[in-house]
Amino acid sequence: MLFSSIQFFVFFFMLIAGYYAFPYRLRMPFLLLANCFFYMSFAPVLILLLFSIIVFDYVITLMIEKSTGFTKNILFSLGLLFNLGILGFYKYYLFFIITLAPFLAIFNISCPFPVINVVLPIGLSFYTFQSISYIVDVYRGEMSAEKSFLSLSLYLSFFANIVSGPIERAQNLLPQFKTDHQYNYDNVVQGAKLFYVGLFRKVVIADNLAKYVNQVYDNNGAYHGMPLILASYLFAIQIYCDFAGYSEMALGLAKALGYNLTLNFNSPYKAKSIPEFWKKWHISLTSWFRDYLFVALEYIYAFLGGETITKTRWYVNMLVVFVVSGLWHGAGWSFIVWGLLHGVFLISSPLLKNFREQLAALTRINKAPRIRSAIALFTTFHLVTFAWIFFRSGTISAAFTNIVNIFDFNYNSNSISVNYLALAIAVSTFLFIELKGSIKTSIIKHSSNTSVFLTPVLRIAFYVIITVLILFFGQFEATNFIYFQF
């Protein structure tokens, strides 16, 4: 049940009406029922997996809270192993076998593990990360174990963010299920606006661009030069609008019911460096890695006898975090390379600082801060777009083929059959929304005051134009959101 489907609209209208019609004591069970129904629409049987995680988390965190010392550490490890084990089995088992078998074959050993084609349960990467963060927070004593099974179930199964994030911290979302959310006009209106802009980004921008990108990238080797360059740029926009669009819809739906989710994107392509990019892109995942993986690496180092943080160790930890981030995005070497590339870009940023300053002084760009900013923005965007080639190509060899072919302008590529008007509208509206910062500030962020950027007449015109574009150029085919696969 995609957010952009008719089926979902029917579901959500029933949910919101019922939610505000029911008294408080029935509201939460009703919401849990709706969450289950939503999740089951993807594959009914997988609800059992989700609930086994919820039950396990409920029990283990209560036990962790009551225990101390060695027992506490054992229970904590058990909690992590359980969640990582499920994630590992469903997401990485096949990748592990495929990677291991050729290595063993060198020594004439057949792979002892059977090949099992497991289907990745939708949203698994997201809700297991929420689950892990909850267990870690309880273990660290940053929050107490949840006593209400209903609240914990709601936290881990909330329909708005279960399939594609944002990855919410228990400390933020869980308490919200314990308070009464009365009907509030501003919440509903703000939620509807967020949803609407997200829907626009998904069905008008991302899905129209996908038609061009898919034709080029799904036919590896068939396109060279300009079509490939254009497809690479368009993919950068597509993946952003697809994922940010989904996140905005999730935020909007939650907001309409009175819940506040974390803002997941903050104009990432306006970043002037890779570290800044990661502060603006998939913020909930980046902060998760910072707070749980990076910190864990520090603990491990300290446990092994390390002392103060050295630069080298920081660099190594960063590389590890980004390789894991790549692996989180997909069980494949191309994703690992994508993560590694970002890791290298990120550690290069402080390493090359002096060199950049010297270059700026030499070329006198340091006296023209606007030009320097533009160059930084241009460079960051192109580094990110270059890394997306690995992300989109599927395999490393396909990515290298694409990179080589980009520079081949003599090849006569096949024509690409897309609606170029829709493509032009997608690109121009993307640029308009991105460049018009005030629109993003007032609509996409949690501000209810839209009048800051437009007069009432222009505001109405803005939504009418969006509606017309959705109706005429919206793609309502059953195309999954890209991030569903993670």
Place this chain on the structure above:
Amino acid sequence: MNKSKLLLICIYFLGLTSFLIFLLVNTPPFMHWLNDRNAGYGDLYSLCKVKNFNEKLPPRFNISELPKNDADIYLIGDSFSGIARDFKHLPIQLGEKTGKKVDAIIASDVDIRFFYPQNYPRLIHSSRTRRKIVIIECVERQILTYYQNFTNYKPEEFVSTPYAKISELANKINIHLFSQAGAFYQFFFLNSPGFSSVTEFWNTFKFNRFGTIAKETPVYSKNPPFIFYFEDTKKDLVKSFYANHSDSVIKKTAENIAHIGKILHENFNAELIFIPVPNKYTIYHKFVNNDSYDQFLPKLQTALELRGVVVVDLYHPFVNSNELLYYPTDTHWNRRGIQIAVEQTKKTLDRISINQN
């Protein structure tokens, strides 16, 4: 009334309307009624709702009774056997033409178990001493979906045990509420009174202005007006005209069908006849392009015959016919198409009978 109250009333109104729609979509008699109501212009038209393609077709009939016990011929077919307009259904015409008792089961792609005739309950309970014919009629686009991989179902799933009943109920709930729900809602909004005229107006406007059409019918010809189902035309689908029908795929599929034939012969004293029905796009893609056909059906027929499976060849008579054999706005064959199918099947049955004598 202030705007806050007005919005709340709107929310309740939308909630109630959605609940009503939810109930209707999950009420099979209503959906059947809706389907029958919209059958007049063809199933493809009810998916695209563009007026340029609203050619009126003869009314559709529901399948009438067939003998339930001790049939001579057991026919398992898809909608090509189950749908009839101004003609009788395939199994009925076959019975009349051959003078034999024909039993039929119309299976669908939401539950493909019955495309494996060893699971056919009335066949399971039929007399082993009488020799029988089992016919599988299957449209080209579904052949690989059903038979490229052999699925070994457990017989207990098909007889009246509590397990079978629960399994069937769970399957129905899954189809209605989850797996096929999107298609049901889409059909509802495209075809129910109140919505259909709006969607028709809008889709026609978009088609004439921008050339956009429903994803289910992406390929069309304006002259003559002809629409095709996406499963036939979409390049990345295994069901498609453009799918990779390699020799190994064809061999494997033929082996699986031959294996079904062997099971029928050994366990039920029955002989298998396979009727692959060409896709509408296979016969009429010339209306929209000059794409070459990879000869999937002729190759499959040869592979099946090599393995001892009797095949009714419809591809060659269809492709060589100068008459229109399919409805322009429906996926199915017309009166003449079914007539040729019945004639060809009769010839095949006669040939078998001569060979046996």
